[in-house]
Amino acid sequence: MTTTQRDHLIGLLLGAEEDWPTAFEALARRLGIIRTADGTSHRITTERVTIEPFNLRDKARQDLCIDRLAYWYYHPREWLKKASLMDDVYLLNSPFTFQSMEKHSAYCAMLRLGLNVPNTVLVPYKNPVDNARWAYTSAKYNQSFDLDALADEMGYPLYMKPFDGGGWRGVSRVDDREGLHTSYDESGEMLMHLQESIDYDVFARALTIGPETMVMKFRPEMPMHDRYEVSHDFLSEKAGTEAITISQTVNAFFRWEFNSCEMLVKDDIVYPIDYANACPDVAVTSLHYYFPWAMKSLLKWSAYCVATDRVAKSQVDTEPWFAVADNDDLDYAAKIVAYQRLADQHFDTERYREFCDQSLGHVDEFVYEYVTSPEFRSMLTSTIQQTYPTHEWERFEAHFGGLLGMWATDNAHLAG
Numbered sequence: 001m002t003t004t005q006r007d008h009l010i011g012l013l014l015g016a017e018e019d020w021p022t023a024f025e026a027l028a029r030r031l032g033i034i035r036t037a038d039g040t041s042h043r044i045t046t047e048r049v050t051i052e053p054f055n056l057r058d059k060a061r062q063d064l065c066i067d068r069l070a071y072w073y074y075h076p077r078e079w080l081k082k083a084s085l086m087d088d089v090y091l092l093n094s095p096f097t098f099q100s101m102e103k104h105s106a107y108c109a110m111l112r113l114g115l116n117v118p119n120t121v122l123v124p125y126k127n128p129v130d131n132a133r134w135a136y137t138s139a140k141y142n143q144s145f146d147l148d149a150l151a152d153e154m155g156y157p158l159y160m161k162p163f164d165g166g167g168w169r170g171v172s173r174v175d176d177r178e179g180l181h182t183s184y185d186e187s188g189e190m191l192m193h194l195q196e197s198i199d200y201d202v203f204a205r206a207l208t209i210g211p212e213t214m215v216m217k218f219r220p221e222m223p224m225h226d227r228y229e230v231s232h233d234f235l236s237e238k239a240g241t242e243a244i245t246i247s248q249t250v251n252a253f254f255r256w257e258f259n260s261c262e263m264l265v266k267d268d269i270v271y272p273i274d275y276a277n278a279c280p281d282v283a284v285t286s287l288h289y290y291f292p293w294a295m296k297s298l299l300k301w302s303a304y305c306v307a308t309d310r311v312a313k314s315q316v317d318t319e320p321w322f323a324v325a326d327n328d329d330l331d332y333a334a335k336i337v338a339y340q341r342l343a344d345q346h347f348d349t350e351r352y353r354e355f356c357d358q359s360l361g362h363v364d365e366f367v368y369e370y371v372t373s374p375e376f377r378s379m380l381t382s383t384i385q386q387t388y389p390t391h392e393w394e395r396f397e398a399h400f401g402g403l404l405g406m407w408a409t410d411n412a413h414l415a416g
């Protein structure tokens with residue numbers, strides 16, 4: 001039997017981060033040659049993408065690109081589009097869906113699917129973007145409206161936040177009329193949602209990479225390094241399953257690959273509030289205990305995509321989802337089951353699991369070896385030193401060292 005070897009290059013398009021790329025590169029080096037069921041050997045290498053002139057006819061060398069920059073930075077964004085359209089580069093995430101589908105579209109789509117998105121109203125601009133062409137339109141067609149009456153009808157407290165928000169920019173909690181007007185005045189040229197607030201029992205934040213989802217307990221009121229609490233079984237089985245399905249549904253629906261989903265849980269009802277994050281937080285100083293899981297998932301899913309020639313779907317196909325949504329014979333629980341099935345189909349979850357069993361059996365062991373190695377520790381130390389002032393280094397060494405030590409204890413069975 002002749003064996004073929006194929007090389008796959010994974011590009012990393014990065015902003016200011018050094019922590020997770022260093023970890024990802026270290027793990028990719030440990031992956032070695034992997035073999036697929038057909039006998040083919042695969043070698044995966046990584047490379048950081050640089051920004052330079054590109055001819056639209058240049059062939060991209062990458063098979064897959066993990067993008068953390070293009071949401072804000074336009075030159076590489078256009079390179080990603082070219083690489084996707086012309087060279088079939090697989091993207092985590094594709095700018096085609098992430099640019100066109102911001103928070104507002106995500107709300108609308110998930111409402112249509114019957115999810116419990118809190119009551120939300122889009123309010124016209126406080127200060128319409130200044131443009132002479134719109135003066136006539138606004139004079140003629142802008143309806144005056146009673147913001148107080150609107151808020152009274154929705155009921156305080158409310159959240160006012162940008163329709164395309166992210167990173168808490170422009171988010172405020174509105175407790176009364178005075179706060180309402182302050183927030184609206186401050187919104188200026190941002191377009192705002194007014195949203196019913198959920199007085200939640202627990203905040204669940206899920207990170208999803210391909211078909212891998214980790215639902216974590218989140219405490220937004222805490223400082224960044226303490227927001228994710230290490231807590232297992234903090235949701236009922238029903239809410240936990242639902243949180244996974246909702247996260248994967250959002251991603252499968254929009255063709256997003258690497259995203260976080262925020263859900264508020266009250267009386268066992270799951271309310272998704274924020275689930276369009278093109279560049280989800282994967283910093284080791286936020287994820288700590290969950291960081292090894294995130295890196296492992298990113299590596300496994302990337303390896304699967306390149307080794308099996310997974311074809312990217314960059315256009316949304318609403319039809320199968322809306323068919324479930326519009327089927328009156330299905331109640332909420334039945335729809336959740338049907339959405340999970342569609343998400344599994346989209347991510348080829350069964351085939352991915354087989355691939356993991358067959359070709360990635362050694363990953364757990366080298367992830368454990370890496371996370372407990374001096375190499376990892378030095379990445380952690382340099383991240384701490386870049387992130388915090390000198391007088392806090394010792395404290396954070398102990399804090400993150402302790403949490404990752406807990407991970408190592410809990411995962412000791414993975415050691416070789």
Ligand SMILES: Nc1ncnc2c1ncn2[C@@H]1O[C@H](COP(=O)(O)OP(=O)(O)O)[C@@H](O)[C@H]1O
Binds near residue numbers: 161169195
């Ligand atoms: N409807 C809501 N009910 C309760 N808290 C909310 C609601 N909407 C937002 N929040 C709070 O505000 C924070 C930021 O809002 P979010 O929608 O996540 O915006 P961003 O995209 O900027 O993260 C949330 O993490 C949550 O703590």
Ligand SMILES: [Mg+2]
Binds near residue numbers: 168
């Ligand atoms: Mg958020």
